[in-house]
């Protein structure tokens with residue numbers, strides 16, 4: 001069911017009224033949609049998803065690169081990817097291929113001793129968790145990706161089950177699945193604040209909602225939402241850019257997502273061109289989603305390290321865009337019933353991996369709400385209190 005606030009045209013106040021729900025999910029990105037879907041699949045009634053945009057998936061979700069991979073460096077992130085990729089595959093099959101899943105693989109490359117040690121450590125962890133990741137020689141890299149410059153290459157890993165999806169297709173398929181289970185959507189509706197109860201109160205631009213639980217799935221704006229309840233959520237958003245080249249001949253039509261670990265540059269096929277990503281760790285916090293032209297200079301300085309065939313290929317100005325990564329200090333998400341305010345379940349801080357962790361996040365939140373604890377995943381590494389404790393475990397495969 002989709003509800004838009006009647007009479008909410010500019011300049012006219014929306015009619016007020018108090019609704020009632022069991023769970024209000026704030027945010028209809030990939031995370032909020034997957035949370036709502038898993039809640040409904042578990043039989044939870046009274047789920048309302050609220051988003052200020054006119055359609056689901058118009059925030060970071062619509063701006064994603066579309067990669068899905070199990071090649072992470074911590075157990076929890078690997079488990080989240082395994083669970084989600086399997087569910088995305090299933091959704092792809094049941095949603096007429098709308099998810100656009102293609103197992104093109106992810107190839108990680110390094111030419112430094114430190115990079116080799118780090119890659120070997122994560123490869124061993126991934127293998128121990130049952131992931132089919134291969135350790136490649138330079139010759140094997142050329143077989144998979146003949147355009148890669150292998151001079152000085154010291155290590156590479158490849159997982160053929162990793163791949164790419166269509167972010168818009170994922171959002172559409174999740175939305176359709178939610179609606180088929182009679183989830184209520186309040187679109188064009190801003191959440192102005194949340195407050196403790198019982199019942200907890202969600203103040204929106206189209207009236208108040210009384211509820212048992214609120215799920216903070218507000219993506220890059222999760223910190224602002226939490227702040228309305230007096231909670232400090234350490235999620236900071238940073239602008240991330242992507243740029244696509246004009247048509248590139250002379251390389252295969254299908255290539256893996258190729259990641260140069262030493263520069264941070266990654267590439268994949270996008271139509272006849274090549275899509276280039278690079279997340280500059282020095283970028284300041286921002287909520288600006290305009291494409292940053294200086295991104296092209298940063299890429300030009302790095303692309304020749306492993307992908308020199310792209311050095312002289314023109315970028316298509318129409319195919320450059322940017323979006324926001326909501327990041328935490330250790331590059332792990334926060335999934336937790338807020339200590340002292342368990343009615344507010346945090347599900348935020350997914351950085352550049354929220355689509356590939358969406359179903360797992362939805363499952364984790366569902367178990368927290370329905371059982372009071374999560375048995376499918378060990379959520380200890382994702383607890384909110386960790387930021388006040390020593391010994392941070394940092395995810396380093398941040399792309």
Ligand SMILES: Cc1cc2nc3c(=O)[nH]c(=O)nc-3n(C[C@H](O)[C@H](O)[C@H](O)COP(=O)(O)OP(=O)(O)OC[C@H]3O[C@@H](n4cnc5c(N)ncnc54)[C@H](O)[C@@H]3O)c2cc1C
Pocket residue numbers: 026027028029030031032050051052053056057058059060061062063064065066067068189190191192217218219220221222225240241242322323324325348350351352353354355356357
């Ligand atoms: C350039 C780029 C590349 C990326 N590449 C990948 C990738 O390859 N693979 C991958 O898995 N992920 C990738 N990501 C990350 C991915 O897009 C997100 O993590 C994922 O889509 C989950 O987003 P989300 O649901 O948390 O946030 P969003 O999609 O931003 O959804 C949050 C929603 O909350 C709503 N909202 C916020 N505050 C309020 C409020 N107060 N009231 C009402 N509504 C509110 C917003 O309107 C928005 O729709 C990338 C992101 C970017 C920017």
